[in-house]
Amino acid sequence: xxxxxxxxxxxxxxxxxxxxSFLPAREAARAALLSSRWRGxxxxxxxxxxxxxxxxxxxxxxxxxxDSWNRGPPPDPNAPPPxxxxxxxxxxxxxGAAPLRALRVGMExxxxxxxxxGVHPSTxxxxxxxxxRQAAPEGLRLDLRLRRDPLxxxxxxxxxxxxxxxxxxxxxxxxxxxxxxxxxDTGMGEEPHxxxxxxxxxxxxxRSSDFDDRRSPSTSSDVPRTRRxxxxxxxxxxRSxxxxxxxxxxxxxHTISRNQGRSxxxxxxxxxxxxxxxxxxxxxxxxSPPRRQHDExxxxxxxxxxxxxxxxxxxxxxxxxxxxxxxxxLAPPAEVSLPxxxxxxxxxxxxxxxxVERVIAGSPRLADLTLEACRGAAGLRVPRSARLRRLALRCxxxxxxxxxxxxxxxxxxxxxxxxxxxxxxxxxxxxxxxxAYCKVDICGAEVxxxxxxxxxxxxxxxxxxxxxxxxxxxxxxxxMGKDVPPxxxxxxxxxxxxxxxxxxxxxxxxxxxxxxxxVSRILRHTPNLQALxxxxxxxxxxxxxxxxxxxxxxxxxxxxxxxxxxxxSVLAPASAMITCLSSSVREINxxxxxxxxxxxxxxxxxxCNAPAIDRVWCEFAxxxxxxxxxxxxxxxxxxxxxxxxxxxx
Numbered sequence: 001x002x003x004x005x006x007x008x009x010x011x012x013x014x015x016x017x018x019x020x021s022f023l024p025a026r027e028a029a030r031a032a033l034l035s036s037r038w039r040g041x042x043x044x045x046x047x048x049x050x051x052x053x054x055x056x057x058x059x060x061x062x063x064x065x066x067d068s069w070n071r072g073p074p075p076d077p078n079a080p081p082p083x084x085x086x087x088x089x090x091x092x093x094x095x096g097a098a099p100l101r102a103l104r105v106g107m108e109x110x111x112x113x114x115x116x117x118g119v120h121p122s123t124x125x126x127x128x129x130x131x132x133r134q135a136a137p138e139g140l141r142l143d144l145r146l147r148r149d150p151l152x153x154x155x156x157x158x159x160x161x162x163x164x165x166x167x168x169x170x171x172x173x174x175x176x177x178x179x180x181x182x183x184x185d186t187g188m189g190e191e192p193h194x195x196x197x198x199x200x201x202x203x204x205x206x207r208s209s210d211f212d213d214r215r216s217p218s219t220s221s222d223v224p225r226t227r228r229x230x231x232x233x234x235x236x237x238x239r240s241x242x243x244x245x246x247x248x249x250x251x252x253x254h255t256i257s258r259n260q261g262r263s264x265x266x267x268x269x270x271x272x273x274x275x276x277x278x279x280x281x282x283x284x285x286x287x288s289p290p291r292r293q294h295d296e297x298x299x300x301x302x303x304x305x306x307x308x309x310x311x312x313x314x315x316x317x318x319x320x321x322x323x324x325x326x327x328x329x330l331a332p333p334a335e336v337s338l339p340x341x342x343x344x345x346x347x348x349x350x351x352x353x354x355x356v357e358r359v360i361a362g363s364p365r366l367a368d369l370t371l372e373a374c375r376g377a378a379g380l381r382v383p384r385s386a387r388l389r390r391l392a393l394r395c396x397x398x399x400x401x402x403x404x405x406x407x408x409x410x411x412x413x414x415x416x417x418x419x420x421x422x423x424x425x426x427x428x429x430x431x432x433x434x435x436a437y438c439k440v441d442i443c444g445a446e447v448x449x450x451x452x453x454x455x456x457x458x459x460x461x462x463x464x465x466x467x468x469x470x471x472x473x474x475x476x477x478x479x480m481g482k483d484v485p486p487x488x489x490x491x492x493x494x495x496x497x498x499x500x501x502x503x504x505x506x507x508x509x510x511x512x513x514x515x516x517x518x519v520s521r522i523l524r525h526t527p528n529l530q531a532l533x534x535x536x537x538x539x540x541x542x543x544x545x546x547x548x549x550x551x552x553x554x555x556x557x558x559x560x561x562x563x564x565x566x567x568x569s570v571l572a573p574a575s576a577m578i579t580c581l582s583s584s585v586r587e588i589n590x591x592x593x594x595x596x597x598x599x600x601x602x603x604x605x606x607x608c609n610a611p612a613i614d615r616v617w618c619e620f621a622x623x624x625x626x627x628x629x630x631x632x633x634x635x636x637x638x639x640x641x642x643x644x645x646x647x648x649x
Contacts, residue, residue, distance in 0.1 A: 009037045017044025017098055025050045025090045043097040046136060048090055049104040052083040052148075083107055084119045091130050099136030103127070104143040111147050111307065111327060119146070121308055128311045135319040139340060145326030146308060149348055151373055152395040152415070154444035156474035156537060158503060307350055315359070330355045336362025347372040360386050371396050379403075384427065395443065401425065406432040412463065415441040418452045419459055431462040438463040439470035441501075446474035453479045454487040461490045468497040475511075476502030476534065477518025495526045503537040506564075506596040516602055520578060529580040532606070533589040536599060538621070563595045563623025565630050571601045581609045590618040595631045607638035614641070619649040 008016075020028040020041060025048050032039045087105055094100075105127065110119040124144070131142055307329040314320070315336045323338075324345040332355055341363040346356065351374055360366055361383045369382075370392040377396075382388060382404035392413035393399065399416075403425040409432050426432065440459065447453055456478060463469070469492065471478055477500060480489055500522070504515055523529065588606055593599060607616065616639055620628050632648050639646065 009035065013041060013044045014098070016041050017046065021045045021047040021101075026086075029090070029093065042093055043095045045094060046098050046101040047104075048094060048100070049102070050083075050087050050090060051104075051106040052108045054108070082119075084110065084123055087127065088123065091127065096134055100131055100134040100140060101136045101138070102141040102143075103131045104141075106143075106145045106326075107147065109147050124308055125311050128314055132313055132317045132320075135317060137319065139321035140317065140319050141322040142314075142320065143322075143324040144328075145324070145347070147327040147348070149327070149373075151347075152443055154395075154417075156443065156503065157445050158474055158505070159446060159448055315362070325349055330359070332358050332362075334358075338363040339365065341366055343368040345370040345372070346374055349374050351376040357381055357383065370394070371399075374399075394441075403427070406435075408434070410434055411437040413439040413441075414459075415439075415443060417444055418442055418447060418455050421455060421458050424459065424462060426462065431464055433465055435463050435466045437468045437470075438466040440472070441470075442473040442478060444474070446502075447479035450482060450484050453482045454484045456480075457484065457487045457489055461487075464490050464492055465494055466492060467494050468499075469495055470499045470501070471522075472501035472535075474503060474537075475515065476500055476504045476536070477515045477522070478502065479514075479518060480521050481514050481517030481519075489521055489525050491525045491527075493528060495529055497531045497533075498522070498526060498529055499533040499535065501535040501537065503539060504596070504598045504602065505539050506598050512598040512601060515598065516605060519602065519606075520576065523578050523580055527579050528584055530584055531587040531589070532585055533591065534602070535591040536593060538592065539594075539596075563621055563627040563631065565595045565627045566597065567630065569597050569600075571597070571604055576605065576609050578609060581606065583612060585610050586613060587615045587617070588613060590616075590635075592621050593618050593631070594621045595623075595627065600631075600634070603635065604638050607635065608640065611640045613639065613644050616644060616646045617649075618647070 016038070020031055023031075025045075028045055029042050031041060084107070107119075110124075124146070127144070128142070131140060307327055309329045309331050310325060312331075312333055314323070315332045315338065317338065319340055320338055321340050322343040323341060324343075324347070326347040327349070328346075329350050330346070336359055338359070342365050344359065344363065344366060347370075349371075354377070356371070356374070356377060357380065360369065364385060366386050367389040369388055369390070371380075372392075372394045374396050375398055378398060379401040380399060380403070382391075382402075384405050386405075387408045388404060388406075389408055390411040390413075391404065391409060392411075393402065394413065394415040397416055400420070401422060405427040407428075412432065412435060440456070442456070447456060457480075473479070500519065505511070523532075588610065590599075590603060593603070607613070616635065618632075618635060620631065628648070632646075635648075636646055
């Protein structure tokens with residue numbers, strides 16, 4: 001301790017409360033343990049942020065026993081109370097000494113189903129009422145997410161791959177057993193590593209598996225989670241929830257069932273009639289988890305979540321500056337008055353029709369609008385009074401038309417299927433004049449038909465003034481190499497930064513040439529490009545498509561993401577004349593570079609035709625150091641400017 005003593009504790013409560021506001025609410029509350037001086041400082045914080053942590057993985061005695069998965073974990077006597085108790089207690093402990101600037105709550109699953117009560121609506125209403133009542137004069141930022149859900153269930157897939165299609169019908173179990181028995185007796189018909197894996201599974205049956213904790217890395221945020229997680233409150237069967245103060249049934253406690261909080265998709269993956277367990281090695285190898293139903297609502301009507309209605313008082317808060325809602329039913333009053341609202345984010349919000357437009361019309365200062373997986377609205381008409389500067393539409397698959405005034409729009413983001421020609425309408429015609437950033441992400445199947453390519457080019461024609469372009473799809477290049485005479489690829493004279501994301505698998509030379517042609521065509525229409533980034537999606541493992549990844553060894557799972565290098569492979573010549581590569585491109589970035597033949601050919605093509613390059617940055621996929629060294633030497637040899645900076649990760 002310095003001569004001045006504890007100078008931090010001598011600061012005023014408002015200053016210390018401002019410092020604690022940058023911490024999560026749990027960490028800020030722990031500051032009370034420092035000394036008696038800090039005991040009541042939580043009341044001075046102006047930001048309350050609580051995020052429900054992910055529960056640990058469920059531990060099963062037999063990872064291949066479907067019955068043990070359905071039984072669930074045993075009760076935990078030391079499990080913490082439900083998460084919404086912590087939110088209510090934090091607001092009560094804070095009191096009303098200091099104005100509230102921000103309230104952020106993220107929950108795993110607080111929605112109600114026919115069999116699970118969820119968090120009572122009055123509890124959420126009390127949170128909102130407290131935030132509105134204690135709002136700071138300089139503005140309130142409210143973020144309420146009642147459920148943690150993936151944004152979209154449409155994974156990227158290439159031609160000939162249908163992740164939702166059922167696999168080829170398997171022969172009867174007795175036939176499989178006879179075949180495997182014959183293979184094991186003769187030693188033929190089975191690969192050595194497969195026989196070794198069968199022996200390891202048979203010998204280790206019944207042990208606690210640590211396999212589920214080893215996941216191969218993936219750059220895609222939309223890979224469905226096929227592992228069930230133990231929930232911190234799932235084992236508290238019979239724990240009572242706080243009853244609402246004005247409820248007629250307050251003397252009847254709500255109970256939390258064992259399955260509360262589990263994601264809807266993980267429940268649907270389990271068959272309602274699971275097969276009986278068996279200790280046979282053949283059965284263990286053959287069994288795979290049930291597939292998720294295509295029509296979830298019809299298959300499991302009792303698990304359909306009931307959305308909470310947004311409290312009406314929220315739509316008349318004069319100091320509300322930022323509003324983010326997740327898994328709510330939007331039901332604003334006839335008159336919406338949000339004079340200070342600048343940012344609006346709606347995620348998994350149900351809009352029966354026109355209600356989002358009503359909220360936008362009542363927010364004259366709205367500049368940032370984001371819609372994520374919103375259902376109900378088939379069209380969106382942004383009023384002329386709203387001058388948006390940023391618009392993001394992510395996976396709103398039911399949205400068919402959008403009309404807005406884009407005179408002040410500087411950032412646009414779209415994620416979904418290839419839109420129709422009438423999807424986006426700009427007031428006054430033409431494109432977006434002052435666009436600085438544009439992101440177009442085509443989820444699901446790759447862009448393959450000429451009609452889809454033409455519609456995608458028509459969308460890009462609206463963003464010719466973009467300075468940064470992010471283009472992502474299942475295959476790198478989004479099929480832009482196809483010749484579609486009616487709709488040429490737009491010329492982007494102001495583009496300075498280009499990022500292309502997608503998969504570039506090894507295999508057919510025609511596919512490799514198509515990707516190279518798509519990248520070349522895009523570059524020919526960006527004469528002033530300065531930075532080019534290629535982000536390679538990892539190749540899908542064959543076992544993942546068959547839902548039998550849990551029978552793989554760690555080496556097999558990591559093989560889909562490891563580096564590949566074959567020094568004997570012959571790469572195509574890399575000579576070409578592209579204006580931006582030869583004169584303006586100064587930086588090339590390669591992300592998740594795996595070293596396959598197709599990726600190496602594309603990297604060689606770019607680096608050998610970029611004499612003005614100053615910086616090369618490459619992030620390798622997971623792999624041995626020897627392979628990384630070989631690829632590093634190869635990339636450095638392709639760089640024409642030997643004085644350029646090269647960085648490898």
